[in-house]
Amino acid sequence: MKDKIILITGGAGGIGQASAKEFLDHGAKVILVDLNEEALKNAKSNLGDENIHLIKADVTNEEDVENYVRETVDRFGKIDIFFNNAGINGPFKEIKDLSKKEFDLVMSINTTGVFLGMKHVIQQMEKQEHGTIVNTASNAAYIGSAGMPAYIASKHAVAGLTKTAALEAADSNIRVNAVAPAAIDTDMLSDIQNNLTPGEPEKSGEAIKAGIPFGRFGTPEEVAKVVYFLASDNASFVTGSMYNVDGGMQAD
Ligand SMILES: NC(=O)C1=CN([C@@H]2O[C@H](COP(=O)(O)OP(=O)(O)OC[C@H]3O[C@@H](n4cnc5c(N)ncnc54)[C@H](O)[C@@H]3O)[C@@H](O)[C@H]2O)C=CC1
Ligand SMILES: CC(=O)C(C)=O
Numbered sequence: 001m002k003d004k005i006i007l008i009t010g011g012a013g014g015i016g017q018a019s020a021k022e023f024l025d026h027g028a029k030v031i032l033v034d035l036n037e038e039a040l041k042n043a044k045s046n047l048g049d050e051n052i053h054l055i056k057a058d059v060t061n062e063e064d065v066e067n068y069v070r071e072t073v074d075r076f077g078k079i080d081i082f083f084n085n086a087g088i089n090g091p092f093k094e095i096k097d098l099s100k101k102e103f104d105l106v107m108s109i110n111t112t113g114v115f116l117g118m119k120h121v122i123q124q125m126e127k128q129e130h131g132t133i134v135n136t137a138s139n140a141a142y143i144g145s146a147g148m149p150a151y152i153a154s155k156h157a158v159a160g161l162t163k164t165a166a167l168e169a170a171d172s173n174i175r176v177n178a179v180a181p182a183a184i185d186t187d188m189l190s191d192i193q194n195n196l197t198p199g200e201p202e203k204s205g206e207a208i209k210a211g212i213p214f215g216r217f218g219t220p221e222e223v224a225k226v227v228y229f230l231a232s233d234n235a236s237f238v239t240g241s242m243y244n245v246d247g248g249m250q251a252d
Contacts, residue, residue: 001026001232005076007068008032009059009117010086012039014186015136015227017046018220019083022228024049029076033057033068034086059086059113069120078128081231082121084114085136087154089188092195095149103150110154111161118165118176125174132175134230135162139182139246159242166240175239177230182246183208185217213248 011032
């Protein structure tokens with residue numbers, strides 16, 4: 001990974017930061033993209049590495065996406081790896097109670113953001129004639145879940161976009177895969193627990209763990225290692241795949 005240029009969206013969050021660390025530890029230069037400027041600065045100080053560059057951007061805004069691609073290429077000359085990872089849960093409401101605005105917000109970050117990122121990064125990777133992309137899907141890309149309609153729909157769409165992009169980009173020497181994590185110990189999971197059992201997050205936490213064959217939450221570092229593998233040359237014949245990082249949930 002020495003001198004490889006890695007662009008990570010949602011880079012200030014739990015999985016984003018852990019992945020940044022994994023790439024930095026292997027000698028890469030990392031560009032963290034996130035909407036939350038404060039969290040970006042904290043991420044840089046947590047990671048404490050000079051090889052980090054920060055870009056504030058909203059993944060739903062096409063101008064912001066064009067800017068983060070342009071700024072990276074102007075500064076570093078290329079994008080070797082794109083970890084397309086930003087996402088939100090959205091409100092916990094059933095379809096009959098969810099407003100169009102609430103539905104659209106989740107779809108715009110989790111799906112349109114992933115589409116726009118791939119669109120502009122693939123244009124750049126085609127010029128370079130190489131690159132690898134890892135999208136963040138979820139266990140939610142395979143199942144339904146009462147009370148999370150927009151999140152579920154948005155992650156099913158990420159699976160479809162990943163497979164389609166893999167086919168479209170294969171003859172340009174670009175690989176496209178996705179990780180499908182479940183129950184990873186980050187702010188997003190805390191938010192889910194607080195919504196399921198307000199004021200008693202441990203209660204829903206135990207219920208979630210009971211549905212995981214390993215009986216525990218995953219760590220962001222465990223996702224980061226799979227992202228690293230998919231992005232590396234060790235996965236040179238892997239494209240269009242979904243890699244579960246879920247303690248066995250999909251096997252059940
Ligand atoms: N934590 C979990 O259990 C699982 C998480 N995931 C997915 O992993 C990805 C990362 O999530 P976590 O690290 O767990 O959560 P997180 O909440 O720690 O990180 C998400 C990051 O995305 C950023 N973000 C949100 N909206 C944005 C926008 N419009 N533009 C740019 N950045 C934006 C947030 O500021 C935050 O830093 C998400 O796509 C999530 O859906 C998938 C399966 C399980
Ligand atoms: C947020 C998510 O995708 C989970 C808990 O699997």
